[in-house]
Amino acid sequence: xxxxxxxxxxxxxNEIDTxxxxxxxxxxxxxxxxxxxxxxxxxVAYENxxxxxxxxxxxxxxxxxxxxIDFNISSIEIIHETDPQSIADxxxxxLFTGKTDIPIKGHxxxxxxxxxxxxxxxxxxxxxxxxxxxxxxxxxxxxLVSITDTGxxxxxxxxxxxxxxxxxxxxxxxxxxxxPRVLILSAxxxxxxxxxxxxxxxxxxxxxxxGNFGNxxxxxxxxxxxxxxxxxxxxxxxxxxxxxxxxxxxxxxxxDAGNILSKLDFVLNITRRSVVLTSHGPVIIPSRSxxxxxIVGEIALxxxxxxxxxxxxx
Amino acid sequence: MITFAQLIKTVxxxxxxPRLAIATAQDAQLLxxxxxxxxIAEPVLIGDLKVISSKLIQYGDSLDRYDSIDETxxxxxxxxxxxxxxxxxxxxxxxxxxxxxxxxxxxLCREDGLEPHCFLSHISVLESRQLSRxxxxxxxxxxxxxxxxxxxxxxxxxxxxxKAIGIDKPRVAALAALEYVNPxxxxxxxxxxxxxxxxxxQFDDTIVEGPLDIDCAVSSQAALxxxxxxxxxxxxxxxxxSDVESGNSxxxxxSLLGSIPMAGIIVGAxxxxxxxxxxxxxxxxLAEIALASLLYQHQNTNV
Numbered sequence: 147x148x149x150x151x152x153x154x155x156x157x158x159x160n161e162i163d164t165x166x167x168x169x170x171x172x173x174x175x176x177x178x179x180x181x182x183x184x185x186x187x188x189x190v191a192y193e194n195x196x197x198x199x200x201x202x203x204x205x206x207x208x209x210x211x212x213x214x215i216d217f218n219i220s221s222i223e224i225i226h227e228t229d230p231q232s233i234a235d236x237x238x239x240x241l242f243t244g245k246t247d248i249p250i251k252g253h254x255x256x257x258x259x260x261x262x263x264x265x266x267x268x269x270x271x272x273x274x275x276x277x278x279x280x281x282x283x284x285x286x287x288x289x290l291v292s293i294t295d296t297g298x299x300x301x302x303x304x305x306x307x308x309x310x311x312x313x314x315x316x317x318x319x320x321x322x323x324x325x326p327r328v329l330i331l332s333a334x335x336x337x338x339x340x341x342x343x344x345x346x347x348x349x350x351x352x353x354x355x356x357g358n359f360g361n362x363x364x365x366x367x368x369x370x371x372x373x374x375x376x377x378x379x380x381x382x383x384x385x386x387x388x389x390x391x392x393x394x395x396x397x398x399x400x401x402d403a404g405n406i407l408s409k410l411d412f413v414l415n416i417t418r419r420s421v422v423l424t425s426h427g428p429v430i431i432p433s434r435s436x437x438x439x440x441i442v443g444e445i446a447l448x449x450x451x452x453x454x455x456x457x458x459x460x
Numbered sequence: 461m462i463t464f465a466q467l468i469k470t471v472x473x474x475x476x477x478p479r480l481a482i483a484t485a486q487d488a489q490l491l492x493x494x495x496x497x498x499x500i501a502e503p504v505l506i507g508d509l510k511v512i513s514s515k516l517i518q519y520g521d522s523l524d525r526y527d528s529i530d531e532t533x534x535x536x537x538x539x540x541x542x543x544x545x546x547x548x549x550x551x552x553x554x555x556x557x558x559x560x561x562x563x564x565x566x567x568l569c570r571e572d573g574l575e576p577h578c579f580l581s582h583i584s585v586l587e588s589r590q591l592s593r594x595x596x597x598x599x600x601x602x603x604x605x606x607x608x609x610x611x612x613x614x615x616x617x618x619x620x621x622x623k624a625i626g627i628d629k630p631r632v633a634a635l636a637a638l639e640y641v642n643p644x645x646x647x648x649x650x651x652x653x654x655x656x657x658x659x660x661x662q663f664d665d666t667i668v669e670g671p672l673d674i675d676c677a678v679s680s681q682a683a684l685x686x687x688x689x690x691x692x693x694x695x696x697x698x699x700x701x702s703d704v705e706s707g708n709s710x711x712x713x714x715s716l717l718g719s720i721p722m723a724g725i726i727v728g729a730x731x732x733x734x735x736x737x738x739x740x741x742x743x744x745x746l747a748e749i750a751l752a753s754l755l756y757q758h759q760n761t762n763v
Contacts, residue, residue, distance in 0.1 A: 183685070284717065300637070300644060300645055331705070331709050332705070333600075333601075333704045333705045333707070333708035333709065335560050335601065335708075335737070336559060336560030336561040336564065337560045337561075337563070337564050337568065337582075337601050337602055337735065338564075338601075338602060338603075338604050338704060339604065341604060341704075341705070343705060369708070369709070369712060370709070370712045370713055370716050370717075371712050371716060371737070371738065371739035374716060374739070375738045375739050379738065380488075380489055380738045380739075380741075381738060381739045381740070381741055382741065383741070384715065384716070384719040384720070384721065384741060385719050387716060387719075389717075398705075398709070399705040400705060400706075401637045401645070402635070402636060402637045402645075402647050402701070402702040402703065402705075402706045403705050403706040403709050403710070404637070405636075405637040405638075405673055405674065406635060406673075406674045406701070406706055406709075406710050407709055407710070407713055409673070409674045409675045410674070410713055410714065410717070412674065412675050412678045412679045412682065413588075413590060413591060413678050413714070413718065414713075414714070414717050414718045415718075416717070433675065434685060434686050435675045435676070435679070435681075435682035435683075435685045435686050436685075437681075437685075
C-alpha cells in the first residue's frame, strides 16, 4: 500500500483507479445508503479495498437492502438517522472534524448536502461558495478536463466565478497539472448584443494573469470551436481535431449549460466523475441517474483526491 | 434516418432552384463550393467583384458563369442582398465575408430588416448516427435569454423546419438543469408550461416534454433511475434549450467532440438566413443551403 503518492500527473481514470487500489483504504461516510444501486456501489468499493465505509441513514432500510444484495454489513459502522438534513450534517461534520475522508451522497436530495457544506465552510470562515467539478476522461486525449460549476450556482456572479475557477485550478494542480489552461465559455458571436459571460471572461483573463486564481492561464478563446479553429481559418475535417488542445478547465456560464455539458457522456465517448472540493476534502455527489459502475469510479476519484490532499498537508 | 446527403439530393432533384443572395461573396469557402452549390441553388454573388473574380480564377472557375452585383462596401453589399430578398428577386440570404455585428445590425435588429414583426431564431442541426436522427438544437445563436413567449416562437420555428425537411411528428425535449420544477430556476418553469401547452394541443400534435435534464432526454435507463416517465426519451428530435449560452455550447460540444456533422440556419424571417461560422465544414455548408432551400419551398407551398 502507498503511504503517500509523490508528484504525479494523472492523465485518465485508469490511472485514478490504479492509484485508488494502491492507497490504504480511506474512510468513507455514505449518506443515506438505503437504495439498492447505491449500497451495491459501497459494497464494490469496499471489496475493492478503496474504502472503509461508515453508513449514515435509516438502519432498518439499510439492513433490508444489504440483505437483498448479499452485503455483510456486520463489521461496518452504521449511524441511525432518518432526517435528511441531519444525515447530511452528520456526514459533513465528520469530514470537517477529520472523522472521515470522503462523504458521498446517497439517496437524499443534493441540496441538503450543499447546505451543510456551506454552513461548515462559513463557520470556519473558509469559503462562502462551493462548486461541482465534473471531470471528463475523453477517449483519445492525454489529460483530464474539469467542467465547472455543474451543480451548485444557478447563475454565478462574477465573484462566484472567481471562486469556481480557484477551486478548479486547485483540483487540477492536485492532479499534477502545474499550470492548467482555463476556458471561460461564452456564446457571444456578435449576432447577439454583448453577453455578460464574454465581458466577464475578458476581465477574468486579466485577473488570472495577475495570479489571482493560483497558477493557471485563462485562454483568449471563449468557445470550444475557438480552441480548434484559428481566427481567419475554417474547420476542414471533424475527424482530425487535436483533442489535446482542449483546456484543462472549462467554466460554464450557468447551471443550465453546465448540466447539459457535464452529462454529454450519455451520447459521446466520454467518461464522467463529479466531485465537490471543500476546504477539508472531497465530497462525492453522484447524479441520481448514475449506475453503480460510475459511482465506484467516483469513489476512486474521491480516494485519490483525499490522499493527495493529505500529502499537501504533510 | 434522414441524412444531410439525402437532403442535398432531394433539393438537387427539385425542378425549381431557389436563388441565394450571397452578401459579400468574397468568402473563400463559398467561392470554392460554388460548383456544388450550383447543383442545388442559383447563387447571386454580391460584393467586390474584382476580388471575387480573382479568387474564382484561382479555383479554376469564372465570374461570368454567375449572376453578380458589384459592391465594394460590405455594409452596402448586405443591404443590396436584403433588398433582393424584399423585392422577391432572391429567396435565401447567405452571409459571406461580412462580420456578424454588421449582419446583426442590418438584418436582425433594424426595423427595415427582414420582416421585423417576425420572430427569428437559430437552429443547429446535427447529423447524429449514434442517436440515429437529425438532432435540432435551438436557439443556439440569437436569443440571449428568451422568456416563455419567445420560447413558444422558438418551438414553432423549429417545427416549421422539421416539417420542411420531412420529420414526422417531431418530439421536443424542453431542457433544464433539473427534471422537476424548481421555482428558483426559470427554465424548469418555462419547460413545464410548454409541456402543458403541448398536452392541450397548442403545438398541434407535437409532443413537448419538460422539464427534462439531458440524461432523462437521451437515456431511458437514466429516466428510469430518476423515476421520470417520458414520451420523448431516446427519440428527441428538437432540444429546446433555456438560452443561447446553453444552446451554443451544447451544439458545439456535440459536433466537435462527437465528430457529428453540423449545419445551422436562422428561421422566422421572410427568407431563410444562413450565417457564416468557421466551424461549419464544407459538407455542413451544403447541408445549410439544402435546409434553407427546403424551408423556402415549404413556406412557399404553404402560403
